[in-house]
Amino acid sequence: MSIQINQQKCVGCGQCMEVCPGTLIEKEQGKAVMRYPRDCWGCASCVKECPVGAIGFFLGADIGGNGSVMTVTKDGQILHWNIHKSNGREVTIDVDRRSSNKY
Numbered sequence: 445m446s447i448q449i450n451q452q453k454c455v456g457c458g459q460c461m462e463v464c465p466g467t468l469i470e471k472e473q474g475k476a477v478m479r480y481p482r483d484c485w486g487c488a489s490c491v492k493e494c495p496v497g498a499i500g501f502f503l504g505a506d507i508g509g510n511g512s513v514m515t516v517t518k519d520g521q522i523l524h525w526n527i528h529k530s531n532g533r534e535v536t537i538d539v540d541r542r543s544s545n546k547y
């Protein structure tokens with residue numbers, strides 16, 4: 445499980461590097477670079493922190509993703525979980541951050 449960083453979208457803010465618990469992302473020439481993809485355990489923290497939706501989270505077959513890639517964009521407290529499916533279709537799930545941990 446790993447992530448992919450879109451170099452065209454990355455603005456080099458460094459937030460993904462700060463939140464990654466494994467210190468797996470580094471900065472190179474002002475852009476974020478995933479240095480240790482095999483060590484990523486898929487916590488998705490970096491994906492949620494990125495302010496410009498530059499980080500794609502690979503959804504493998506082991507979790508039913510069949511090769512889809514997810515990015516997250518924000519609109520205030522609303523997170524848009526954008527699923528880019530391998531067949532070209534896109535699905536968006538909106539989550540309100542204020543209620544995401546309510547039971």
Ligand code: SF4
Pocket residue numbers: 446447463464465466467468469483484485486487488489490491
């Ligand atoms: S998904 Fe988690 S472990 Fe993997 S690079 Fe992002 S923050 Fe680090």
Ligand code: SF4
Pocket residue numbers: 449453454455456457458459460461475476493494495496497498499
């Ligand atoms: S959080 Fe996003 S924009 Fe900021 S450095 Fe990481 S990939 Fe680039």
